[in-house]
Structures are given as structure tokens and as C-alpha cells.
Amino acid sequence: xxxxxxxxxxxxxxxxxxxxxxxxxxxxxxxxxxxxxxxxxxxxxxxxxxxxxxxxxxxxxxxxxxxxxxxxxxxxxxxxxxxxxxxxxxxxxxxxxxxxxxxxxxxxxxxxxxxxxxxxxxxxxxxxxxxxxxxxxxxxxxxxxxxxxxxxxxxxxxxxxxxxxxxxxxxxxxxxxxxxxxxxxxxxxxxxxxxxxxxxxxxxxxxxxxxxxxxxxxxxxxxxxxxxxxxxxxxxxxxxxxxxxxxxxxxxxxxxxxxxx
Amino acid sequence: xxxxxxxxxxxxxxxxxxxxxxxxxxxxxxxxxxxxxxxxxxxxxxxxxxxxxxxxxxxxxxxxxxxxxxxxxxxxxxxxxxxxxxxxxxxxxxxxxxxxxxxxxxxxxxxxxxxxxxxxxxxxxxxxxxxxxxxxxxxxxxxxxxxxxxxxxxxxxxxxxxxxxxxxxxxxxxxxxxxxxxxxxxxxxxxxxxxxxxxxxxxxxxxxxxxxxxxxxxxxxxxxxxxxxxxxxxxxxxxxxxxxxxxxxxxxxxxxxxxxx
Numbered sequence: 001x002x003x004x005x006x007x008x009x010x011x012x013x014x015x016x017x018x019x020x021x022x023x024x025x026x027x028x029x030x031x032x033x034x035x036x037x038x039x040x041x042x043x044x045x046x047x048x049x050x051x052x053x054x055x056x057x058x059x060x061x062x063x064x065x066x067x068x069x070x071x072x073x074x075x076x077x078x079x080x081x082x083x084x085x086x087x088x089x090x091x092x093x094x095x096x097x098x099x100x101x102x103x104x105x106x107x108x109x110x111x112x113x114x115x116x117x118x119x120x121x122x123x124x125x126x127x128x129x130x131x132x133x134x135x136x137x138x139x140x141x142x143x144x145x146x147x148x149x150x151x152x153x154x155x156x157x158x159x160x161x162x163x164x165x166x167x168x169x170x171x172x173x174x175x176x177x178x179x180x181x182x183x184x185x186x187x188x189x190x191x192x193x194x195x196x197x198x199x200x201x202x203x204x205x206x207x208x209x210x211x212x213x214x215x216x217x218x219x220x221x222x223x224x225x226x227x228x229x230x231x232x233x234x235x236x237x238x239x240x241x242x243x244x245x246x247x248x249x250x251x252x253x254x255x256x257x258x259x260x261x
Numbered sequence: 262x263x264x265x266x267x268x269x270x271x272x273x274x275x276x277x278x279x280x281x282x283x284x285x286x287x288x289x290x291x292x293x294x295x296x297x298x299x300x301x302x303x304x305x306x307x308x309x310x311x312x313x314x315x316x317x318x319x320x321x322x323x324x325x326x327x328x329x330x331x332x333x334x335x336x337x338x339x340x341x342x343x344x345x346x347x348x349x350x351x352x353x354x355x356x357x358x359x360x361x362x363x364x365x366x367x368x369x370x371x372x373x374x375x376x377x378x379x380x381x382x383x384x385x386x387x388x389x390x391x392x393x394x395x396x397x398x399x400x401x402x403x404x405x406x407x408x409x410x411x412x413x414x415x416x417x418x419x420x421x422x423x424x425x426x427x428x429x430x431x432x433x434x435x436x437x438x439x440x441x442x443x444x445x446x447x448x449x450x451x452x453x454x455x456x457x458x459x460x461x462x463x464x465x466x467x468x469x470x471x472x473x474x475x476x477x478x479x480x481x482x483x484x485x486x487x488x489x490x491x492x493x494x495x496x497x498x499x500x501x502x503x504x505x506x507x508x509x510x511x512x513x514x515x516x517x518x519x520x521x522x
Contacts, residue, residue, distance in 0.1 A: 130399075153350070
């Protein structure tokens, strides 16, 4: 099976033009098949502010109302996605930018939650791997914006971490998939205040031990639980580390490498 | 050769939710291979106004400065394009929305004009037909936003009529292409004030005659010149007519049918 990298980048890279340009240059040099999933960044929030659209929070969670959905569709699927594609083309990496509505790649439904309406937020039902596979086999890299659809004509704002995880799982039947979460830290840290305390290898027994002893930063637990779920569903390796070190994350010389055995 | 429809819709349809929904339903029912090219509409202008970005005109021509490019990228390639795709998916038409940067489909250069800087406006150099053909052969319809790129990382605002024409010409080597300009009028009119004065058939000799006698509305001349250029470059038929009548435009029962012989 061919190797496939599914790489997720977050707002801290997207908001920094120089870092993004450098990351995309590195990404272009990856010879294996590759999918990039990007999050949002601050541009959507800034645009909403400029337009006087209030960010609605409910119990501390952000609500995607119709106006906010319009903005994230413009910013994520339009501005950010197309500028990433133009930059990749300039680096001689042939790439295509998609939302989950394109080619029906990511089918989702509006989140159902007892007692809470998140608005136009999508939870993923199905990744349709056919078009994704066709494009990869044509040596076209794919860049997903965190927007999905419900097959009823509704676009939905969807968590980029989850998109990366679901794509990685679904593509595992055809590829040897490595899932890489590129973020602002060097990896999973033993001490949240010490950037050098990176856990280089994380397996289920050690993870349980660390979690039981409350040695994992609470904010990392959902990410790590997701990582182990991905590994239980066909993904071969999950790597968490700094976007600036993408080459070393791929070669296994940086970040936290998470495997099931 | 398979038939391929390349259909261009303009702002008057895009700005009218009900008309757009109805058009997309009709478009979905077209059984042959099909490409849709959409223009912009008033949303970009409205957004620029709300953000206090001044529309710059030079000799009556609109200039695409950096801020305007950002807005049209968001609105055309993001909001409009993805909502069209979601609506097509709801109509069980599998479609993918692309800019010219995606898959390097439309390569352009920043317009060079003696004595006038149009800003980030693109003139088309090459249509790369490979990915377009691959997608069509997978029975995926393609929806192009009027944004291209220059292979140097720069996105460019590009005329949707021209994109439709260039795609139609380029695809003619592999398909029997009909190019349809769907706009607000019933077709090419003999009398601009009489919506019923549609010229049903237009061939070169008759066109020359009408033009010599100044019987063609000046605004239509570039569109018609382009139509005949397309016909001289492999396109089999050009139809100009009302978007609401797309089914009849396709069957040849409405609009102006333009052919070379």
C-alpha cells in the first residue's frame, strides 16, 4: 500500500504569513501522497467584528449562526483555501482545494445536542473516498477547508481536527496512513510549561498511566483520545508536533509519535 | 464524442435566491456532461461597502486592488461557489467547485495594458484539460468561480464570460461542446427594447449584415465576437438566452443559436 500523509494545521500557522509560506514550501516537498486539512484562524473573527456581527457563545461554546456560517464559508473555503492552493502551485505542488460539499467528499449532519443548539455545526457521517482516491492517484494533493454539507443543501462548520481524523480513518483501507497534527507546541508535553518535556513515544499503556496520574494537560486529552481512536481504526501512526518541523515530524525525528503497539 | 455543455450564469441569477435555486434544479437534470461558470453578483460590492472598501474605477473600468481581490476570492470562490455545490448535491447532482488555481486548471497572467493598471485581473493563458476531463469522466459536474492564478502564487480576478469561452474551446478536442450564455434577456434582440425580437439563428453572414447596419446592441458585440471566435476554435454551437429557460436553451427551443455554418 502507498503511504498517505493526512496533515492538519491550525490557526497559529494560518495567521502567520511567513510561517504559512514556509510550511507550504515544506509540504510541497513531501514526495508521498498527501492531504492537508486547515482550520480557521483569526481572520473570520476579525471579519465578523468589522461587519459588526456578534460572536455568540452559549455555555462558553461558540455558536455558528447563519451570519457566522456565511463568514466562515467565505474565509475558510474561499480566502484561506484558495491562497493555500495558489501558494502550493507556485511551489510546483499540484493541489486542489475542497470543502466537504465538493464531490460529496464529507457528508455531515447538523449537530444534535440535548438542550443546546450549536447552530450550523456539522458532525461527520461519511467520508466518500472515491474522488479523494482518484485525485491522489492523479498525483494531486488535496487541501480541505473545514466546511461540510448535509446533502440537503446546507453547509456546516466542522472541526478540522475531526475532519483530519475521519479522513485518515476512511483512507486507511487503501493507504498506509499517517495522521499528523501540526500545531504550536513541540509535541505532547509532560510539563505544559516546559517546551522541552516532549514525550517522544506514546502507547496505550503509558498514556493510561499518564492520564491516571493527571500528567496530561487537560486540553490535550480529546486530541489524544481521538488519536488512539484513529489508531484503532486503521491509521498506522499519529504524530503531534510543531508545524515548523513538518519534515522532522514526518521522518519521526520530532514531536510525539503515537502508536497502538 | 460525448456532448459537453459549458454554461455561464451571471449576477442577475446569482443575486436572486429563488431564480438560482430553480436554475440549479434544472441544471441538475441535464443528463450530459456539464460545466457551470458563475460570475459574481452584487454580494461582493455590498461586502466591500460594508467594510468601507472603496471601489476604484479608472476610465470607468473597475480596478481589482488587493483588498478587492480578497473580497472577490471570499465571495466568488467561497460563499457563492460552495453554496451552489451544496444546492447541486441536494439535487443529486454530484459536483465539485473549483477556482482556476485548483488542479492548475486555469493559468493566467496579470493583465498587461499600456498606460493602465487593472490591478489583480487575469488574462487566461492555458486551460489544463486533464483534471477537468478526469472529473467529467467520473460523472462529476464542475462549477468554476471566476478566479484564476498565475503559477507564482497570485490569485487573479478573471472575467467569467472569458473563462467559459476558453474552457469551451479547450474541451472541444475531446467533446462535442455547446457553450451557453445564460443571462437576463431572451436572447440576442433585434430591438433592444423589445424582449420578443429574439434573433433565433445567427450565422456569420447575417451577423456581419446586422453589425454593418448597427442593428446589434453595442453591449452585445463583444459577447457575439467571442461566440464566433469560440466557433472558429472547435465549439459546435453557442446559445445565448434566458437562464430561466435553460432546458429550452439546451433543446434549441429558446434563445439565439449561433453557429458558423
